[in-house]
Amino acid sequence: MGNVVAAGNGRDTSRPGPPLTVAVAGAGSIGVAWSLVFARAGHETWLYDPAADRRAAASRELARRLAALAETGLLAEDPGAIAGRVRVTANLAEAAGEASYVQECAPETLEIKRELFGLLDDVAPADAVLASSSSALTCSAIAAGLAGTDRCLVAHPANPPYLLRVVELVPGPKTAPRTVEAAAALLAAAGMLPVRLHKEVTGFVFNRLQGAVLREAYNLVRDGVIAPEDVDLVMRSGLARRWSVLGPFETVELNTRGGIDRHATVMGPAYARMGAERGQADRWEPDLVSEVSASVRRRFPREAWDDNVAWRDHALMVLERCWQAHPELSGPARTTAGAGQ
Numbered sequence: 001m002g003n004v005v006a007a008g009n010g011r012d013t014s015r016p017g018p019p020l021t022v023a024v025a026g027a028g029s030i031g032v033a034w035s036l037v038f039a040r041a042g043h044e045t046w047l048y049d050p051a052a053d054r055r056a057a058a059s060r061e062l063a064r065r066l067a068a069l070a071e072t073g074l075l076a077e078d079p080g081a082i083a084g085r086v087r088v089t090a091n092l093a094e095a096a097g098e099a100s101y102v103q104e105c106a107p108e109t110l111e112i113k114r115e116l117f118g119l120l121d122d123v124a125p126a127d128a129v130l131a132s133s134s135s136a137l138t139c140s141a142i143a144a145g146l147a148g149t150d151r152c153l154v155a156h157p158a159n160p161p162y163l164l165r166v167v168e169l170v171p172g173p174k175t176a177p178r179t180v181e182a183a184a185a186l187l188a189a190a191g192m193l194p195v196r197l198h199k200e201v202t203g204f205v206f207n208r209l210q211g212a213v214l215r216e217a218y219n220l221v222r223d224g225v226i227a228p229e230d231v232d233l234v235m236r237s238g239l240a241r242r243w244s245v246l247g248p249f250e251t252v253e254l255n256t257r258g259g260i261d262r263h264a265t266v267m268g269p270a271y272a273r274m275g276a277e278r279g280q281a282d283r284w285e286p287d288l289v290s291e292v293s294a295s296v297r298r299r300f301p302r303e304a305w306d307d308n309v310a311w312r313d314h315a316l317m318v319l320e321r322c323w324q325a326h327p328e329l330s331g332p333a334r335t336t337a338g339a340g341q
């Protein structure tokens with residue numbers, strides 16, 4: 001787990017850090033969710049938005065989200081106490097003036113983010129980290145030419161970050177290593193699972209993996225192979241269940257006697273043909289398979305393969321029990337359809 005700061009399949013391995021002042025710039029879906037993450041971690045959290053309607057809505061949305069978490073038993077503290085740590089403001093200098101860390105959550109528009117980072121670089125303390133939630137814009141585009149470009153990075157969350165805790169830390173070429181360290185430490189202490197990318201790449205990793213699945217899903221529907229609802233069923237009931245306890249490399253390690261190396265030998269040619277059908281010529285070269293295999297075997301030693309397979313099956317049984325105990329996991333749309341409406 002070399003690049004995972006707070007390791008674990010969703011286990012809370014974080015240790016709360018000291019209370020800090022944190023700013024969130026932009027009070028839309030992601031901004032409200034991030035403010036919950038930081039306030040839940042005990043930080044005094046400023047939530048800035050230039051739009052009056054968003055400022056008004058943000059407090060209501062925060063209270064609603066906290067109430068839902070409390071109802072599900074996922075809060076260790078009174079929701080009102082957490083909400084009380086979030087202050088909504090129309091003043092960026094007030095929000096960021098004493099912040100140790102700023103999480104930018106403005107619209108996904110380069111001009112808006114560039115201007116906002118320029119302002120933040122002026123008003124935030126010199127040692128504050130400036131992190132963007134951007135889904136696709138890179139740090140080198142957002143923070144180009146700033147005096148404080150070395151303290152900027154992308155910290156791309158999944159939505160909502162207080163439930164899907166993985167966050168991609170993507171430095172630009174000018175980002176200082178200490179910036180990545182500081183962001184990783186603060187986010188891990190707030191219960192997040194920061195994963196460090198070594199360099200900028202379009203879409204980062206979360207959306208590239210999601211994109212690979214979506215591209216193929218669209219292609220299969222276009223080619224008349226399967227109906228859209230059955231793509232969702234295959235994913236929801238098959239791959240996603242498995243992937244909620246194991247990553248794709250871990251999956252093939254435990255699915256194949258002989259592990260990932262044997263999987264690459266036996267199944268590699270078939271996967272290469274599937275790629276070729278889509279115009280992709282990337283092959284699983286032996287050196288690459290060896291590198292991945294070594295990483296997987298550090299986490300899942302081959303000599304414990306049978307035990308690890310038994311653990312996987314146990315994990316799937318726990319999930320199955322959870323699905324059976326909670327029919328609402330089948331989703332509101334499907335529940336409605338099942339009710340004959």
Ligand SMILES: NC(=O)c1ccc[n+]([C@@H]2O[C@H](COP(=O)([O-])OP(=O)(O)OC[C@H]3O[C@@H](n4cnc5c(N)ncnc54)[C@H](O)[C@@H]3O)[C@@H](O)[C@H]2O)c1
Nearest residue numbers: 025026027028029030051054105106107108133134135159
């Ligand atoms: N929604 C997602 O699933 C998701 C997931 C990961 C990352 N992100 C990223 O998070 C960012 C925000 O996305 P969102 O879905 O919350 O968008 P959103 O449209 O819900 O919210 C954007 C907020 O930014 C405010 N805003 C406008 N101009 C601003 C400025 N100059 N300074 C500060 N705030 C300003 C708007 O009033 C609005 O409240 C985007 O970069 C997006 O790519 C979104």
